[in-house]
Amino acid sequence: SQTIHQWPATLVQPVGSPLSLECTVEGTSNPNLYWYRQAAGRGLQLLFYSVGIGQISSEVPQNLSASRPQDRQFILSSKKLLLSDSGFYLCAWMTEGYGYTFGSGTRLTVV
Amino acid sequence: QQQVKQSPQSLIVQKGGISIINCAYENTAFDYFPWYQQFPGKGPALLIAIRPDVSEKKEGRFTISFNKSAKQFSLHIMDSQPGDSATYFCAASRRYGGSQGNLIFGKGTKLSVKP
Numbered sequence: 272s273q274t275i276h277q278w279p280a281t282l283v284q285p286v287g288s289p290l291s292l293e294c295t296v297e298g299t300s301n302p303n304l305y306w307y308r309q310a311a312g313r314g315l316q317l318l319f320y321s322v323g324i325g326q327i328s329s330e331v332p333q334n335l336s337a338s339r340p341q342d343r344q345f346i347l348s349s350k351k352l353l354l355s356d357s358g359f360y361l362c363a364w365m366t367e368g369y370g371y372t373f374g375s376g377t378r379l380t381v382v
Numbered sequence: 383q384q385q386v387k388q389s390p391q392s393l394i395v396q397k398g399g400i401s402i403i404n405c406a407y408e409n410t411a412f413d414y415f416p417w418y419q420q421f422p423g424k425g426p427a428l429l430i431a432i433r434p435d436v437s438e439k440k441e442g443r444f445t446i447s448f449n450k451s452a453k454q455f456s457l458h459i460m461d462s463q464p465g466d467s468a469t470y471f472c473a474a475s476r477r478y479g480g481s482q483g484n485l486i487f488g489k490g491t492k493l494s495v496k497p
């Protein structure tokens with residue numbers, strides 16, 4: 272079966288610290304992968320997407336970066352977190368013709 | 383051309399009532415229209431989806447109505463229940479085509495169903 276794993280579930284980090292969020296999918300190959308951010312009570316902001324290993328498209332220029340070192344692994348990173356990076360981060364993968372499956376999300380609080 | 387406009391931003395409905403959320407799109411190449419339901423602290427989950435070859439799709443209490451000529455689609459929740467209280471997102475995409483298959487999301491509607 273096809274599943275998506277995202278961790279950690281919650282994270283509290285000080286301003287200026289680095290960040291690494293990981294997302295892995297199982298049961299599929301060469302999926303399109305996505306990172307979204309959601310501010311409290313707000314909509315879904317697409318940050319990055321990837322159509323293959325090493326292929327990253329950035330939708331919004333900001334303090335974050337993404338990498339796809341393996342077919343089913345997608346990583347969101349930052350070298351130095353800002354207060355404005357706080358939010359709910361969601362990973363998703365796309366099945367062509369059937370939309371997205373989202374992970375359970377990571378609640379990031381930058382203090 | 384890539385926008386999906388969703389309304390209302392928030393909605394309060396009495397238990398047993400009908401909840402209606404509307405979305406409009408511009409890109410006539412879109413041919414897949416899903417709705418996602420998101421509970422607090424959880425990722426969005428696919429609720430129901432429609433393709434433009436039909437005007438309506440029903441799954442239990444949830445119905446999508448689709449008007450291709452008006453480029454609009456809506457979600458109807460019949461006999462709304464407090465457990466339906468969540469944020470709902472409409473979306474649109476082309477079904478196939480690599481990055482062109484990326485979903486374009488509406489801004490979401492926060493539904494509260496009062497007991």
